[in-house]
Amino acid sequence: MIAATAAAGPPRVAAIRSFIRGRRRRPWYDWYSAGFAVVLVVILLSDLLAQPLDRLAGPGGSAPAQAVAGAAVVIGAAAGLLLLAQAFGPLALSPADACWLLLTPLGRRDVLRRPAVTAAAIAAVAGAVLGVLALAMAGPFLRPSAGRHRVPWAWLVLATVGGAGFFVAAVLAGMLAQPWPRWRARMRVAGAVIAVAAVAGAVTAERWTGVSRVVTGRFAGLSTGTFGLIGAVAVTAACLGAVLVRRMLPDFPAGVVRTDSARAGRALMAAAFLNVPLLSWMAEDSHWRGRLLASRPWPLLAALGPGRSAACVLAWADWRRLARRPAVLTAVAVAALAPALAGAAFTGDARGWITAAVLLAGAMAAGTQGTAATRRDTNDPTLRRLLGVDPGAALAARAVLPALLAAAWLALALGLLLFTGELGGGLWPLLGLAAGPGVAAAALRVARTAPVNPAERGPDTPLGPTPPWLVSRAGSVLLGLAGAYPALRAARAGHVHGSTVAAQLAVSAVVLGGYLVLAVRAD
Amino acid sequence: MAGPVVAVRAVRAGYGSLVVLDGVDLTVAGSEIVAVTGVNGAGKSTLLSCLAGLHRPAAGTVAVLGAPPRDDAAFWRAVAMVADQPTWYPGLTVREHLELVRLTHQPVRGWCLRADELIDVFGLSARADAVPSDLSSGQRQRLSLAASLARPSELLLLDEPEQSLDPAFRQELAGLLAEYTGHGGTVVMATHDLDFAAAAGARRTLIADGRVATPGLTGPNP
Numbered sequence: 083m084i085a086a087t088a089a090a091g092p093p094r095v096a097a098i099r100s101f102i103r104g105r106r107r108r109p110w111y112d113w114y115s116a117g118f119a120v121v122l123v124v125i126l127l128s129d130l131l132a133q134p135l136d137r138l139a140g141p142g143g144s145a146p147a148q149a150v151a152g153a154a155v156v157i158g159a160a161a162g163l164l165l166l167a168q169a170f171g172p173l174a175l176s177p178a179d180a181c182w183l184l185l186t187p188l189g190r191r192d193v194l195r196r197p198a199v200t201a202a203a204i205a206a207v208a209g210a211v212l213g214v215l216a217l218a219m220a221g222p223f224l225r226p227s228a229g230r231h232r233v234p235w236a237w238l239v240l241a242t243v244g245g246a247g248f249f250v251a252a253v254l255a256g257m258l259a260q261p262w263p264r265w266r267a268r269m270r271v272a273g274a275v276i277a278v279a280a281v282a283g284a285v286t287a288e289r290w291t292g293v294s295r296v297v298t299g300r301f302a303g304l305s306t307g308t309f310g311l312i313g314a315v316a317v318t319a320a321c322l323g324a325v326l327v328r329r330m331l332p333d334f335p336a337g338v339v340r341t342d343s344a345r346a347g348r349a350l351m352a353a354a355f356l357n358v359p360l361l362s363w364m365a366e367d368s369h370w371r372g373r374l375l376a377s378r379p380w381p382l383l384a385a386l387g388p389g390r391s392a393a394c395v396l397a398w399a400d401w402r403r404l405a406r407r408p409a410v411l412t413a414v415a416v417a418a419l420a421p422a423l424a425g426a427a428f429t430g431d432a433r434g435w436i437t438a439a440v441l442l443a444g445a446m447a448a449g450t451q452g453t454a455a456t457r458r459d460t461n462d463p464t465l466r467r468l469l470g471v472d473p474g475a476a477l478a479a480r481a482v483l484p485a486l487l488a489a490a491w492l493a494l495a496l497g498l499l500l501f502t503g504e505l506g507g508g509l510w511p512l513l514g515l516a517a518g519p520g521v522a523a524a525a526l527r528v529a530r531t532a533p534v535n536p537a538e539r540g541p542d543t544p545l546g547p548t549p550p551w552l553v554s555r556a557g558s559v560l561l562g563l564a565g566a567y568p569a570l571r572a573a574r575a576g577h578v579h580g581s582t583v584a585a586q587l588a589v590s591a592v593v594l595g596g597y598l599v600l601a602v603r604a605d
Numbered sequence: 606m607a608g609p610v611v612a613v614r615a616v617r618a619g620y621g622s623l624v625v626l627d628g629v630d631l632t633v634a635g636s637e638i639v640a641v642t643g644v645n646g647a648g649k650s651t652l653l654s655c656l657a658g659l660h661r662p663a664a665g666t667v668a669v670l671g672a673p674p675r676d677d678a679a680f681w682r683a684v685a686m687v688a689d690q691p692t693w694y695p696g697l698t699v700r701e702h703l704e705l706v707r708l709t710h711q712p713v714r715g716w717c718l719r720a721d722e723l724i725d726v727f728g729l730s731a732r733a734d735a736v737p738s739d740l741s742s743g744q745r746q747r748l749s750l751a752a753s754l755a756r757p758s759e760l761l762l763l764d765e766p767e768q769s770l771d772p773a774f775r776q777e778l779a780g781l782l783a784e785y786t787g788h789g790g791t792v793v794m795a796t797h798d799l800d801f802a803a804a805a806g807a808r809r810t811l812i813a814d815g816r817v818a819t820p821g822l823t824g825p826n827p
Contacts, residue, residue: 098709106696177692182702185657185686186709187678336676337659347692372621 095192098183127211135218151423152219154284158423160212161277164252168270170349171342172201172256173334180343184336191331194339198257198327205253206246213245214238220304240309247316254323258330261338274413281419355551358450358528366454375406392471397479399455404483414448414487418494421573422502438570441495445518446562448491449525452483457529474602477526481594484525489518492569499573509578513569516583520565520590523597527558530601565593608671610635610760610791611656616665617815618651625651627815629665638782638792640802643812649795650689652812653762656793657686670759682710685758687766691749693737699748700724700733706755715757716788723751726781728774743769750778754785761785763794767801779804 175184175197183193217237259265345364352360380395404411421440456477459466466476492514499505531554563570568586572578611633618626625648633639641649654660655667658674667673670683693702703720707713718726724733727747737745746769753761761782767775775798782792782805796802802809811819 178694187682
């Protein structure tokens with residue numbers, strides 16, 4: 083044992099990071115996987131954005147409502163991304179950095195500079211894409227100059243700069259609010275309100291073109307000078323945010339960074355493996371932590387008989403959880419506006435594969451809001467065993483809520499498409515109700531997904547072995563697609579008949595019933 | 606320093622609407638080991654977080670080394686804390702993690718142990734070149750504790766240091782903590798193991814109902 087002697091000067095974070103970087107052994111396939119994921123995202127995004135970006139070339143027969151819908155999708159996406167950034171921090175270290183570099187004499191500003199710059203850079207890229215997209219949505223209604231149809235390059239550059247500037251400023255504002263829970267909550271509410279207002283306004287404008295014509299009329303008045311002014315304001319806001327964050331970093335509370343870094347690390351890992359159960363658990367845990375609730379007795383379900391009543395008592399946990407989270411129900415209901423906008427904004431047609439995809443994703447998301455207890459029991463069936471409930475009865479009782487949620491959401495979403503005049507015929511809400519149970523099977527399957535083991539090898543493909551977790555996630559989506567196929571096919575085509583509803587009812591019964599039987603057998 | 610190393614007065618702290626500590630008083634003198642005990646959820650870890658400045662009390666005062674926890678370079682040079690759920694750099698070995706701790710605390714002035722010594726003392730010689738994810742939970746706990754002694758400090762905050770450790774090593778750890786205080790350090794630890802606390806010669810403090818129920822007991826477990 084020794085009494086240590088003084089060594090060289092104070093430590094520099096760059097030297098420490100160099101020490102770590104020089105010793106970490108990263109296999110080549112880590113970089114390959116990351117690069118492959120980036121290429122895949124770029125290909126998918128460019129495919130999705132190709133059609134709206136074509137509008138930059140000039141008028142393409144778009145309706146005013148379409149431009150408003152597009153702008154609303156962009157604003158909604160921006161607000162959603164900001165909420166996501168807030169969920170991750172937005173200032174967060176890697177979990178290892180938070181553990182080994184934070185509670186040390188190292189300068190806090192030096193430790194936090196890199197994640198702050200990284201967050202700002204990601205925000206700049208996302209903001210630039212959103213800026214260009216916003217311009218593309220408004221493209222057909224802009225009047226660059228007499229005789230010219232194409233949007234000038236200067237506008238494109240200024241939209242990129244403006245989008246990046248505003249988004250960086252918003253993320254930096256999120257960092258400034260991060261140490262204060264009350265301000266964080268206010269920013270979350272502001273983001274949600276902006277998203278809801280934009281989406282609701284656009285749906286209204288789709289119905290009443292008198293509204294959308296006023297908005298698109300304002301687009302027409304924009305000039306290079308106006309774009310320049312918007313860009314300058316955005317850059318100034320971003321610079322101001324950067325100065326304030328830089329001044330704040332030396333005193334940024336370690337406790338906040340530690341908590342947020344741990345959560346962000348888990349969330350990124352879960353997101354990388356599309357681990358929806360883990361992401362949901364984290365959101366639930368974050369919501370309920372530190373709350374005191376009034377305990378209430380379980381409902382008296384004796385009339386159903388001993389076996390059924392115990393199963394219903396188990397399932398009741400999800401009903402009670404939802405009753406205690408009205409904000410979740412509200413968000414789910416508001417999200418029913420999304421299909422009405424997505425199709426119109428991207429393809430100019432509220433019918434089509436994008437609308438069908440958003441309908442399926444939304445219904446699955448709505449259904450999974452009723453599967454928290456199912457998710458918990460997949461990992462730990464202690465309560466079910468203690469109550470002596472048959473697995474089949476428990477799963478059947480638990481299928482009721484997701485089926486109702488998915489059905490209600492689909493009915494609402496299709497009803498809104500009917501309201502905006504994109505779909506004709508009165509059977510759409512009924513079709514949505516019929517499709518709910520079919521989608522509920524997929525929601526249950528997502529909830530019952532086993533924990534991810536990244537080391538497991540799956541089936542071989544020309545691109546290499548497919549991870550089992552990816553196969554599992556894709557299986558859930560395919561199950562949802564099968565369960566709601568008649569409804570999605572009808573929504574894509576824009577026609578519904580009584581026979582479609584009957585077919586959907588039959589498909590829902592077969593898919594949900596089949597899933598319940600097979601899932602219980604697999605247990 | 607002349608005054609107490611830790612002085613906690615009427616601290617009230619919790620999470621949201623949940624009150625965990627409700628009027629806690631605690632004084633810890635220099636070179637003392639204090640074991641904070643109590644049932645699960647009593648608030649032991651919350652008290653340690655308050656001492657580290659990671660959790661801000663709703664009321665009351667906390668003074669560490671004569672001042673409120675400042676969460677700055679000088680504070681973290683003087684205070685070492687063992688995280689309850691440590692995370693590791695993937696691809697860095699046990700030895701490299703210990704060297705990293707020393708590197709982050711340059712210039713090293715004061716009593717601490719070198720990486721080689723720590724590896725030997727904490728029984729990690731056979732696993733020195735392994736990555737922490739390949740270690741057992743007990744070995745990982747040893748590495749966490751070793752990291753806290755790889756750098757000089759005046760106050761050591763330990764949250765259930767005995768977790769996952771075998772009984773024999775708990776006794777060795779008790780000896781190490783006594784040696785640490787012999788060099789002028791002070792230890793505040795949350796623990797459930799009264800025998801371990803007694804072996805370390807710790808003054809025991811019981812937290813119950815959000816308050817310190819028993820301000821100071823020393824000696825072996827009755």
